[in-house]
Amino acid sequence: MNTSNKTQYGASERAQKQPRLSVRNKNLETVPPLGGPLDIWRACADFRAEMREMFVVFYLDAAHRVILREIISIGTLTESLVHPREVFRPAIANSAAAIVAAHNHPSGSSKPSHEDEAVTRRLAAAGRLLGVPLLDHVVVSATGHNSVSLGAAF
Numbered sequence: 001m002n003t004s005n006k007t008q009y010g011a012s013e014r015a016q017k018q019p020r021l022s023v024r025n026k027n028l029e030t031v032p033p034l035g036g037p038l039d040i041w042r043a044c045a046d047f048r049a050e051m052r053e054m055f056v057v058f059y060l061d062a063a064h065r066v067i068l069r070e071i072i073s074i075g076t077l078t079e080s081l082v083h084p085r086e087v088f089r090p091a092i093a094n095s096a097a098a099i100v101a102a103h104n105h106p107s108g109s110s111k112p113s114h115e116d117e118a119v120t121r122r123l124a125a126a127g128r129l130l131g132v133p134l135l136d137h138v139v140v141s142a143t144g145h146n147s148v149s150l151g152a153a154f
Contacts, residue, residue: 033064040102040138041145043069048104049142053080055103057087059096060135067094077106082119084126091132099127101137110141112148120148 034040040058043066047054053075059068070090073080080103091099101123103116112120120137127134137148 031065037138037147044140055080058100060098062097110144110146
């Protein structure tokens with residue numbers, strides 16, 4: 001049997017390099033808090049250069065440690081569908097104190113678009129209503145990142 005592109009468990013190497021849909025931190029005492037957009041950019045290393053937009057949310061405890069990181073939407077080359085319902089359902093289920101959103105731009109530009117700003121406003125409004133604030137929305141690319149400013153630092 002040819003196993004040149006298989007791992008010891010039978011999954012292809014390509015499949016193992018795919019971004020994980022959900023990553024849960026079980027021992028929060030060992031998890032450092034997120035300090036800002038650079039930490040988010042680093043935490044998005046597994047999908048920054050993907051050829052489709054991927055929208056992820058980091059669910060945080062009161063000390064801004066990541067409880068859960070979940071991919072909410074996998075879109076196309078130029079857009080991703082994001083709805084507050086899908087973003088905040090895991091926040092409530094996991095008792096998150098706050099969230100941070102991030103998505104990649106396959107074009108390589110990390111400049112926020114008008115659509116990025118509109119999504120940020122919708123998520124921030126929903127978060128205020130639910131008592132789970134959106135601390136930031138970070139646009140990432142292979143080479144950089146930009147914060148969609150909300151006027152609040154985290």
